[in-house]
Amino acid sequence: LFAGEVDFLKGVVAMDGLPPADRPEICFAGRSNVGKSTLINALTGRKALARASNTPGRTQEINYFTLGESHYLVDLPGYGYANAPLDKVRGWQQLLKQYLSGRPTLRRAFVLIDARHGVKEVDEEILALLDSSAVTFQCVLTKADKVKLKDRERVMAQVRDRLSKHPAAFPEIVLTSSEKGDGIGELRGIIAGIG
């Protein structure tokens, strides 16, 4: 993976705008500002492929990227607090939920959790939705560079405990820092193994 083989395909604002379900796809979900777009840039080695910013609510469409000809990578809008007009936020949250529960070719959802904060109530709602849609999901802790080792271990334990209650959860947790590069190679390997 991946630099030369990844390209932006399109931004989608409604379910009928999704590209044909003709290949497996993986998506990146998580609270606003958790680091989804930044992680996609780190994974692909392309600094400005997905647009990131410090304002929660930066990504407002479902952004599709092609990974060679074989897979799609999908950058999702965040859930939870967003710095944007409420009617807009409601629109993209509804789209997000429709996507996560109704995309037949979705092979795995990576659910990003801030390594400082662990799983929040608003995450639980999404994890429950993934369970009920039988979408396998895997948690990725982000911003590892911002936590001390001791706090990190406490958060890992909390996440592990929460995941044990979700049938669709993949048990292995990946700890990452898009800033420092921790876990990026590991996550690339996991993605490369998804058929």
Ligand code: GTP
């Ligand atoms: P929305 O599109 O609003 O849902 O946010 P997002 O989840 O796509 O987050 P985004 O990638 O835009 O990043 C949000 C902020 O977190 C940016 O200021 C990033 O620079 C910062 N950030 C992301 N990953 C890391 C990381 O690993 N370490 C540090 N220190 N900052 C990070």
Ligand code: MG
């Ligand atoms: Mg984003």
